[in-house]
Amino acid sequence: MSESQFLLEARDVYKSFGLNQVLKGITLTLKSSEVVALIGGNGAGKSTLMKILMGIYKPDQGVFKINGQSLENLSPKKSMKAGIYMVPQEPMIFPHMTVLDNILIGFSGKKADLEKKLEHFYRQINCKIDLKRLGMTLSIAEQQMVELLRGLMRESKILILDEPTSSLTFDEVQTLFEIVRDLKKKGIGIIYITHRLAEVFELADSICIMADGKITLRGETSKFTREMLVQALLPPSFTPASKTRSELENKIRNAMPILQLRNFSGYGFKDISFNVLEGEIVGIAGVVGAGRTELANTIFGKEIPLGGNVILDGEDITGRSTADVIRMGINYVPEDRRSNGLFGISPVCANITSALLDSKITGNIALNNAEEIRISEKYIKDFRIKVTSPYQEAGSLSGGNQQKVVIARSLSTMPKLVILDEPTRGIDAGARGDVYKIIRELSHTGVAVIVISSDTEEIIELADRAIVFCRGRVSAVLEKDDINQQNITSASFGIYKEEANA
Amino acid sequence: MLKQIINRYESKAFAFLILMFVLVSVVNSDFLTGESVVNCFNDSVVFTLLAVGSAFVILTGEIDVSVGSVLGISAAVAATILRDGGSLFWAITMAICVGAFFGLVNGIGVAVLKIPSLIFTLGTYGVARGMVYVYTGGAWVENLPAWFTSASHSYLCGYLTWYYALVLVFVIFVQFLLSHTKKGHNFIAVGDNYQGAELVGINPTQTKIYAYVISGVFASVAGLLFTSRIGFITPMSGNSYEMKAIAACVLGGISLSGGLGTLIGAAIGAVIMTSITRILVFLGLSSNYDNTITGIILIVIVVVNTIIQNREIVKSRREISLKRIAQKAFIDNQEVSK
């Protein structure tokens, strides 16, 4: 009976997609009241393993046991019956259903009871989404919330959270942590997948590191240090880039403002005024729904402004079309890579040059293939994008490399200002380092950069100046030395007082 | 509750139908005799079944262009049996088997082999139509027993035929199942978000196969009613009905991208589609206008509806955004008042 000490056992799991062998004999165990953090680079196979546990993918091979009972031919139905539930990495919302239906679909039982239960969880996670809203009106963050509620409602014995915090902000992450701890007390086993190492130490009982389809390291959290994890995750040749601040400071001090916002208002933000200087990295922090993405979208001509001005290099570009704005010298890396960023079944080179199609560089009428390849290869080299050739399908790249492709696309137009929205969401540590390096190098060349991020560490690491949004307004402007976790957090909730820090 | 009903797309479609009737009555008061109005419904019985069957498939996010041909082959099979003195039971059974068979083939092709539905059903469309010719040798199936054809005009009450009454009750019943049972929800869920449906434990493959089988069976039942109503079967029976069935679904507010719409809507759409022919007669307009008017109604209704819908989506998104900022002001005021 020693076996049944495990809530879940998955042994020797193999899985390949065509010729791509993703899982090469994974063994994973989970006890009740245990939080196992599963970490690993993009494409390590974490989500694949979880989808196999959920019965969505069929494994090529593998033994699965729950409480010592072996399970065969898993299907989502069977897995759920066995007490497994996964909150997926990519939210799967039914766009034409209300939030209520979205959460309750697939449940049996009286609707009234279910609603009561739902109310309980709503209060617990402090969720404010209107239950009557349609799925299609939800932002990604809200979608993730709904997914989480679905998971909680299941009251399963084994809960899988696949990067649950990638779109959540600080306070919501804290709420989530409380919930996880609460569940743990109830004896529920949790598999927690994340790219944020801080979360691992805060939450996990034990850690599994996955690389190249295998578990390379496993042990109790107390036995690991942050450095050990980083070491285990990074590719052997990786050298982290260092910040050269003093050099930058001089540059910025004499710089001209590239972008000026004057009382700029739109749907989701109001009265925004700030400048971005040549070569400066401005971080925009804030909680979910603070209106940062809306601001970026409105500057980029995707939504109509409601007042104020956007001035780029002395020229008023308020309300111009996207194509115009790109021509004037702004480019934007959208936050939702899958739906707004990437041309999945198109080659990498076509992705990178897609924003150049209106410029003469790629030819007059006929497409200049040689030039296209030249440009693509330059970025592939500069950004160390891992591809077999510039003709590889972009969708087949790992998340980090996809993100680099999208960034390359926005830089290919030689913009004066780049806005990066959540540039490292869902990206592993290695790729993240690369992206940071790209951003810094960019600012060295005099390009102004705005980084929108919900990851406070990222703002601290990158920004020369941080602007914190709260409910559509600027609640604080933090100069370099004031950028820290506490200030950003308090400002995000609109309770930051400059005097207090002075 | 009342407001909800009024806001439903089906109610608007129904209102449009009534408006059509009123306009015609203004021009030609003969139309107002109950008979003509009720006959608009009676005449739609075949298309109602086709449209409702197609609706199942469309709700799951696929399409079925083989229904017209399946109607043809089922009708030919049933009619031949009846003409040769076979029993009604046998005719019905065989027709439904044929429909279910083609539905199953479609379902397997689309759901299991994952072939785009338009293409796969285009293939079965051709095969089924060709089989009508092979089966009948190109000849008409005529002289069906009178009891079978006269059943099509036996009336439940007034001018309402049994056929339409039964089909209507059936459609309402099926709609009830669709919106109030778990299995019913599956169809819409699969069309709304395939992977999401999979994740919450729905078997999308199975659901799609069901949808196609239902569509095939509905088409074959439509074929039976067609046979009974018409009394003879030509090899071209049901030709191009698939497009009209799809048009009926669209008029009834079913989204071709799946996950949105009701069977009631499809049934109303079918009545609108078939009424156009009749209405022209009453308006004294040449039948030459038939297709033109159908096309205009289809395009205008759908364009207007889409514009309104898209506006509403943008509006609600903007409202939500504005509300978020407004909350801030609210909190500020509170703090100040403290």
Added chain:
Amino acid sequence: MKRWDLTLLVILILEICIFAYANPKFLMPRVIFGSINDIIPICIISLFVTMVMITAGIDIQAGAVVGLSSIIVGVTWQDLGLNIWVASLVAIIIAALVGLLTGYIVAYYQVQPMVVTLGGSFLYAGLALLISTLSSTESYKGISGFPESFVNFASYRIGGVLPVQVVVFLVMAAFAWFLLHKTKYGRKIFLIGINQNAAEYSGINTRFIIMSTYVLSGIAAAVSGILLTSYLGTAKSDLGATITLPIITAVVLGGTLMTGGKGSIIGTALAAVIIGVLKFGLPLCFRVNMQYLDIPVGLLLLIVISARALSNRPEVIVFISNLKKKLDSKQDLPLIKTT
């Protein structure tokens, strides 16, 4: 994609070989070119519907536009007294406007293209009939008596062998190929089909491009309508009534993805010819009656598409690659021995 084009080429050659074997007459230039005339409208239109479908749209009204342009040629020539070539130009312009309207509704109002063109297929067929009733010639008669130059145009054979229609098709295919695969415009079409949102974030004017593909397909339909009118010597409102589904079949068999983003002009052209040759060869060489042709064409579609879907399955790819490895290793074997 290239692989699929090649597969289609092999299927076509196989088909021709089988037919030629069954009936050597099949290969006589006069016979084979004579038959090609009958499928040219489908071939030409499917080239441009390919572009529409790559943007993730669909055009099922092209057949109706064929009839509309034919009757416009007839009516403007006969009743308005326009020069026949001017009349043809008018037809092309009107078809382009029809495409523009359709494209506008699809691109700017975001109405589902299937619905708009379904409505269009009713509307333009209906309009064609109405226009024909305006003519002084009764609708049933078909407008005829066109000038010799026009009537002879479509049946003219260059060098006495190669029909002009085939040349028109080849020129349009080359044009479409260049446009789609070699220009920036074509690249935009692909990108829009793959991800319209991302294309917008790349600054591509997606709506305009989408609209323009419908204009092109409208023009292609008009060209086909004019060719048909010239070939038959008569203008009728129902000329294209039966070609819609064959067009879609050709485009998809040619490897165009229904969801957009993938497709090839060469593939479409080959597929259109495959279907045409099948429809001609079966009656000629195997005495299949034309009314049964839906079955083999339907089956061809089902088999080819199913085979393709299966061959793209991971299991099958693995199997094939294992097979390849085995074959390779077998070939290696003697080498090892000798060394």
Added chain:
Amino acid sequence: GDLKDKTVAFIPKLTGNAFFESANVGAQKYSKKVGYTVEYMGSPNASVADEVNVINQAVARGVDAICISSVDATGLNKALADAMKDGVTVVTWDSDVGEDCRTLMVSQGTPDILGKMLVDMSVDALQKRGVDPKKKAVKYCWHYSQATVADQNSWQKEGEKFIKANYPNWVNVAPDNYYSEQDAEKAVSIGASVLEANPDIDLIICNDSTALPGQLTAAQNKGLNKSKVTITGFASPMSIKNFAKSDIIEEWGLWDCGVQGAIGTYLGAYLAAGNEVKVGDEIDLPEIGKIKVMPNDSLVPGSKTGAKNNGVVLLPERLVFTKDNVDNYNF
């Protein structure tokens, strides 16, 4: 010449239509008896492009003669002229093409004969139910397949002319006519609407083989019969038999399309075998009898006739069916 090894392609406007299928049955039976071969080739769609396609196929297949009912008066001319250039004999039946693009035409009658026949049947049936067609302002309408179908429209035109000339007091309630596009479902629906929209209608003429049974079904559904409304038209006897037996219809007509098919294909084989005919000649068909070649202008006034192998052959008789004689026919 010998007809033995001659092959004739028998081409209908469309397949799957009762009229053409019956004609084919007649042609096949007769060819077996006489000893030539008939191949039935056609498209399920009545479209010019499709029919040209069928002609090209027949020529490519190497038939000796084509016997065709054209969907379009001019659209086939070029294809048929090309076929003749290739040495294929072209005969038309039922529906003609340009007179120089074929040899003989086997006609069921000129449009005015058939138009008049429709009106005559109507008048007879009206009289039988006690209506005086000379006195009463008979309300009538036409219901057939489509405004684009050549022969049906030409009969309607001539019939209408005949009515205007002989029964000027009649009233056409729908001068634009009703069309049901050979769609049976639509024929019933239109049929019912016609009866409802015009409750006092006296006469409906359905010169289309789908429209007639559809219209009769509608009348039957409404509980009408031949004493309340007169419906007549062209359709095969088999398809209307049951309606006649239940007294929904008094009489309807057609010609013996089986004989027409037989004559057409025979003439095709006969001319292909090298025989020559000219206007005025009589051809002796086994079991059918002698038929006379007439000039083309007996069908279309003003048309020319070639010196040899060109002209028109008229079917000897057109048939009117009633419930008493319908059992004598099986097509």
